[in-house]
Amino acid sequence: MAKIHQEWSWLPSRIFIDSSYTATSGRCSGIERVVVSLQHQLSLIAQQYNDCSQSNSQTSAPIDSNRTELIPVISVDGSFIALGEKQKKRLDGPAQMRANLLAFMPITYDKVSSLLCSLIPLKLLRTWLRPEAGHLGIFKLPHNIYNRIARKSLALSGGKAEPQQGDLLILPDAYWGKTTVWKAAAKARKQGAKVAIVLYDLIPLTHPEFVGERRHKNFKLYLRNVLRHADIVMTISDTVRQQVVDLLDQYSDPTSSPPLVRAFILGAEFNQRSGFIRAEIESLFTPTIDSNPYLMVATFDPRKNHPFLLDAFDRLWAKGSSEKLCFIGRVGSLCDDLMDRIDKHPEKNKKLFVFHDIQDGELQHCYRYSKGVISPSIVEGFGLPIIESLWHNKRTLVSDTPIHREVGGQLCEYFSLAEEDSLVTLLQSSHKTSQQTEKNIGPYEIPTWSDSAKSFMESCLMLFEKPVSSSSRKAA
Numbered sequence: 001m002a003k004i005h006q007e008w009s010w011l012p013s014r015i016f017i018d019s020s021y022t023a024t025s026g027r028c029s030g031i032e033r034v035v036v037s038l039q040h041q042l043s044l045i046a047q048q049y050n051d052c053s054q055s056n057s058q059t060s061a062p063i064d065s066n067r068t069e070l071i072p073v074i075s076v077d078g079s080f081i082a083l084g085e086k087q088k089k090r091l092d093g094p095a096q097m098r099a100n101l102l103a104f105m106p107i108t109y110d111k112v113s114s115l116l117c118s119l120i121p122l123k124l125l126r127t128w129l130r131p132e133a134g135h136l137g138i139f140k141l142p143h144n145i146y147n148r149i150a151r152k153s154l155a156l157s158g159g160k161a162e163p164q165q166g167d168l169l170i171l172p173d174a175y176w177g178k179t180t181v182w183k184a185a186a187k188a189r190k191q192g193a194k195v196a197i198v199l200y201d202l203i204p205l206t207h208p209e210f211v212g213e214r215r216h217k218n219f220k221l222y223l224r225n226v227l228r229h230a231d232i233v234m235t236i237s238d239t240v241r242q243q244v245v246d247l248l249d250q251y252s253d254p255t256s257s258p259p260l261v262r263a264f265i266l267g268a269e270f271n272q273r274s275g276f277i278r279a280e281i282e283s284l285f286t287p288t289i290d291s292n293p294y295l296m297v298a299t300f301d302p303r304k305n306h307p308f309l310l311d312a313f314d315r316l317w318a319k320g321s322s323e324k325l326c327f328i329g330r331v332g333s334l335c336d337d338l339m340d341r342i343d344k345h346p347e348k349n350k351k352l353f354v355f356h357d358i359q360d361g362e363l364q365h366c367y368r369y370s371k372g373v374i375s376p377s378i379v380e381g382f383g384l385p386i387i388e389s390l391w392h393n394k395r396t397l398v399s400d401t402p403i404h405r406e407v408g409g410q411l412c413e414y415f416s417l418a419e420e421d422s423l424v425t426l427l428q429s430s431h432k433t434s435q436q437t438e439k440n441i442g443p444y445e446i447p448t449w450s451d452s453a454k455s456f457m458e459s460c461l462m463l464f465e466k467p468v469s470s471s472s473r474k475a476a
Contacts, residue, residue, distance in 0.1 A: 010066060010464075011046070011049055011068040011457075011461075012166060012167055012168040013066070013068055013069065013166055013167065014069050014071060014163070014164075014166075014168070015042060015046065015068060015069070015071065015168045015170065016071045016072075016073050016080065016161060016163050016168070016188075016193075017039050017042060017071070017072055017073070018072075018073050018075060018080065018169070018170065018171050018172070018173055018181065019035050019036075019039065019072060019074060019083070019173055020074045020175070020180075020181055021173045021174040021177070022036065022173055022174075023074050023083065023088070024091050024095045024147050024150070025098060025099075025174075026094075026095040026096060026097070026099025026134070027098075027134055028358070028359065028360050028363065029299055030200075030382075030384045031173065031174050031200060033384065034172060034198070034236070034266060034384075035172050035173050037267060038170070038172055038449075038452070038453055038456065039070075039072060040449070041267075041450050041453035042070055042170075042453050042456075042457070044450070044453075045453055045457065049067075049068055050067050071161055073161045074091075075180050075181040075183075075184040076152070076154060076155045076180070077180060078180050078183035078187070079155070079160055079162075079184055079187070080160065080162070080163070080184050080188070081151075081154045081155055081159050082159045082160070082161040083154075084159075087157075087159065090150050090153060090154060091150050091154075093146065093150060094146050094147040094150050097136075097139070097143050097146065098134070098136065099133065099357070100133045100134075101131055101135070101136055102131075103357075113129040113130050114130065117129060132330065132331045132356045132357075133330060133357030134330035134356065134357070135331065162187075162188070162191065163188035163191060163193035164188075164191045164193060165191065165192030165193070166193075166464075167192075167193040167194070168193065168194050168196065168460055168463070169185065169188045169193045169194065169195045169196070170196045170198075170456075170460070171195065171197045171198065171230075172197075172198040172234075173198075175225075175226075176204075176215075176219060179225075182228075182229055185197075186229055189229060189231070194231045194232075194460070194463040194464065195230050195232075196231065196234055196456075196460045197226050197229065197232075197233055197234065197259075198233075198235075198236070199233050199234070199235050199240065200235075200236055200240075201236075201379075201380065201381025201382075202223070202243050202244070203303065203379055203380075203381065204216050204218075205220065205223065206243070206379070207303065207378075209302075210301070210302050210303040210334075210378075210379075211333075212334075220251075223251050224251050227251050227252045227258060227259060228252075228253045230259040231259055231463050232260040232261070232262060232459060232460060232462070232463055233260070233261045234262055234459060234460075235261065235263045235264075235381075236263070236264070236266055236381055236382040237381060237382045237406055238406060239403045239406055240263070240381050240382075240403075241262065241263040245261050260459075260462065260463070262459040264452060264456045264459060265447045265451060265452050265455050266382055266384055266387060266447070266452050267387070267448045267449030267452035267453075268387040268388045268390065268391035268446055268447065268449070275359050275361030275362070276359070276362075277361055277362050277365050278362065281358075281365060281366065282365070284326065284353060285326075285365055285366050285369035285370060286369060287369065289371055290371065291324075292324065292369055292370055292371045293323075293324035293325055293326035293353060293370060293371060294323065294324065294325050294326070294370065294374055294427075295326050295367065295372070296325070296326070296327050296328070296329075296373070296374050296375065296376070296385075297329060297363070297366075297367075297373070298327075298375070298377065298385065299329045299330055299332040300327075300329055300330070300331050300332045300335040300338060301332035301333065301334070301335065302335065303377060303380075304376075304378075305377050305378050305399070305417070306327065306335075306338055306376075307338055307341075308376045308417065309325070309376045310325070310338075310341070311420065312424050312427065313325045313352070315420075315421075315424050316424060316427060316428070322351070323351070323371075323427065324351045324352070324353070324371075325351065325352055325353070326352075326353040326354070326355070327342070327353070327354045327355070328354075328355050328358050330356050330357075331356055342354055367388060367389065367392040367394065368392055370392075370394060371395070372389075372394050372395035372396065372397060373385060373388075373389035373394050373395070373396050374398070374423075375389075375396075375397070375399065376399045376415075377399060377401075378401070378417065379403070380401070380403045380404065382403065382407060383398070383403060383404055383407050386398055386404065386407050386408050387407060387446065387447070390411050390446050391446055395413070396408065397412070397413045397414075397423065397426055397427075398412045398414060398415075399414070399415060399417050400414040400415060411446075413426055
């Protein structure tokens with residue numbers, strides 16, 4: 001605890017952290033894991049800081065006693081609402097519905113919709129009535145209404161959170177579809193609060209072929225809002241930081257000074273995550289690691305490059321290999337052909353496995369007992385599964401891209417996306433077992449989420465002038 005206080009002799013009296021999207025997303029993909037982990041670790045930092053401040057005041061230490069409060073919030077109609085435990089429970093329903101619609105619906109609906117889809121075997125009908133986890137089918141509008149009512153009830157019950165002078169407002173969530181947050185951020189900034197916004201990547205801008213023209217245009221508006229409302233933009237890699245710096249003149253508001261742009265590290269450990277693990281996952285990922293599958297953790301999206309990995313394993317299986325492959329991730333956009341290929345694959349549920357609705361505890365189990373983790377993506381903002389794989393001491397094979405080199409350092413094995421057999425050769429070669437990999441070898445140290453939160457706060461504190469303590473004034 002003393003270490004926290006020695007590093008930061010002063011923290012803002014209130015730190016607001018928003019989860020407008022994550023609170024009802026029902027997902028545990030990359031952005032959600034960052035939001036939840038940052039919130040958890042910053043609350044620990046605030047608690048340790050307060051405990052140390054109290055200790056110093058009791059021992060008459062030459063540092064003024066100061067307390068800080070972490071306040072989780074969401075934005076509703078252009079204002080922030082504080083999220084206590086009671087408020088979070090009101091959002092559980094929309095979150096569970098979004099996470100897995102079929103599990104949320106009554107069993108009668110499950111039986112009727114299943115029967116109907118078997119009698120009328122149309123793919124579109126199944127997509128509407130029995131969508132994959134993370135999707136809503138024909139229930140998108142009812143879910144939006146349900147979500148809206150839940151959020152409105154929070155606003156009507158009071159609990160408005162209004163960041164003021166001396167406060168820090170952190171916006172780490174997915175805001176390309178949450179436009180009301182910008183009005184709330186502008187209001188907070190007008191009242192004197194400092195605003196830190198996390199920017200994950202510029203892929204919709206730099207690689208529009210992966211997102212479509214509509215998202216490409218929407219992202220330009222999103223980027224302008226980020227640069228307009230932020231005092232500091234926190235990117236998740238130095239590669240993305242440099243890309244943002246290069247675009248400041250083009251996208252910043254010409255009537256105001258551009259924000260600071262800094263990078264912070266992402267963490268990896270799953271210490272705070274637990275939960276029920278399904279029998280099929282336990283039977284697939286057993287303590288006998290050598291017979292377990294390789295793992296790919298990513299949303300099914302063109303830039304994630306699932307077909308490249310499946311092609312590699314098809315060549316292995318054609319040679320009689322017994323290696324297994326497991327995909328974990330929700331179904332994204334522009335991937336219908338890939339999903340059809342997987343559904344019709346002769347090795348499905350034999351050597352090829354897919355889970356779309358994985359939970360945190362199950363994901364941890366899969367990492368822990370996987371034979372290795374593979375990331376063949378074409379472009380990333382960071383590549384969180386790489387760090388998570390290294391944290392679990394797994395063999396980590398990744399496509400040879402600049403961002404993967406930045407994240408993985410010397411601890412990963414790299415393959416070329418331009419050479420079809422590059423990955424196959426690696427898979428056939430001898431490799432490290434999980435027991436042979438060390439966490440902190442060479443110049444690269446695998447960060448924890450505690451490291452990530454400290455790195456984040458160190459940059460945010462640059463926005464504030466450090467108050468002069470009474471003891472310092474007396475000395476002067």
